[in-house]
Amino acid sequence: IRSDQDRDISIRYSITGVGADQPPNEVYSIDPVAGKMFLRAHAVDMNGNQVENPIDLYIYVIDMNDNRPEFRNQVYNGSVDEGSKPGTYVMHVSAFDADDNTTANGMVRYRILSQTPHSPIPNMFTINSETGDIKVSQYTLIVQATDMEGNLNFGLSNTATALITFSGEVPENRVGLVVANLTVIDADQPHSPNWNAVYRIISGDPSNHFSMRTDPVSNDGMVTVVKPVDYEMNRAFMLTVVVSNQAHLASGIQSSLQSTAGVTISVQDVNEPPYFPTNPKSIRFEEGVPAGTGLTTFSAADPD
Incomplete structure (x- = not known):
């Protein structure tokens, strides 16, 4: 700030406002949203007489990039x-x-x-x-x-x-279902031993509930249920599948011999009927038992 009358008389400058001459004194205040400081500048002569109209000063605080995402x-x-x-x-x-x-x-x-x-x-x-x-x-x-x-x-x-x-899903107690398809890409001649893919499950299925076979047309790997799965025993399987070529890689090829993928199979609960644990059940009693006498108790179980 500068008064155009400072050539003729001596000018004393001052600022007023919160943080300047208003409490808290000597501390700037800032708009926490806009980042602005609001000040007012005055020009007076040595006797304290105002020689210019007060000027509002707007001070913008520039943000520095000092925080990582x-x-x-x-x-x-x-x-x-x-x-x-x-x-x-x-x-x-x-x-x-x-x-x-x-x-x-x-x-x-x-x-x-x-x-x-x-x-x-x-x-x-x-x-x-x-x-x-x-x-x-x-x-x-x-x-x-x-x-x-x-x-x-x-x-x-x-x-x-x-x-x-x-992810894929399989109803419990069903076999023969294809529950997931895995797609691979091979740049070799289609339908040749160099292109044909061979899939294996290497972890996540210790009881051998699933098997892998290759679709002869698409070369996809099909995850098939070969042993019934029980929702009450296993609600999900996390399989690791490895795929390799039917033929060995040519000598000198700097590439991995196989690739792996993770497959999660969720087991769907189905409503299973209740059953009698003991069937048939033998009951023995003496002749002449009065009517209304309790002979035995039947109990049923539900696998769900």
């Missing part, structure tokens, strides 16, 4: 039905930034850093950079949130883990 959870769990079309919604991840969200300092953007496993293709999922929505096996994604509108050169970042599992 923080994910609300460090691990997110989601599921997607096998065979889901591209664009199918899977899950949502969310991060917050303590900086001003009306500036680039607090504008968070998301991206996928990595996917485990890399098969059948490295980029099985996409993430909306602004909302954090993930859209079309257990796959583990490392997701990153960056402020400064996603500028990796200047922004601060943080990461979280998103676990995504293929």
Whole structure:
């Protein structure tokens, strides 16, 4: 601030307002929402006479990018039905930034850093950079949130883990059902030994309730129920499936011999009828027993 009369007379400047000459003195006040400081400047002569109209001063506090985005959870769990079309919604991840969200300092953007496993293709999922929505096996994604509108050169970042599992369902006590299809991609000649896939369940099914077979047309792996499952005993199975080629890889090929995927099978409860544990039941009594005498008690059990 400066008065245009300071050429002719000596001017003394001062400010008034809360935090200046009003309690609490010598402390600025700030609008907690707008980030503005409101002050008023005065110009008076050496006798204290006002020589200019007071001027309102607006001081804006500029936010500094001094906070990293923080994910609300460090691990997110989601599921997607096998065979889901591209664009199918899977899950949502969310991060917050303590900086001003009306500036680039607090504008968070998301991206996928990595996917485990890399098969059948490295980029099985996409993430909306602004909302954090993930859209079309257990796959583990490392997701990153960056402020400064996603500028990796200047922004601060943080990461979280998103676990995504293929899911299928099977009614209890049913056999012969295909409960999940696994799709693989192989660049070799279709329907040749180099292309044909061989699937195996390597964990999650110690009692051998499921088997894997290959669809000869599509090369998909079909998870089939071969032994009845009981909802009351196992409500879900978490299988790990490995796939490899029917033929050995050519010498010199620098690639993994096999790939794995996680599959979660949920068992559906069905209404099972009650039954008598002892059937038939023998009853013995002496002749001449009076009418109304209790002979035995029948009890029934329900597996549900």
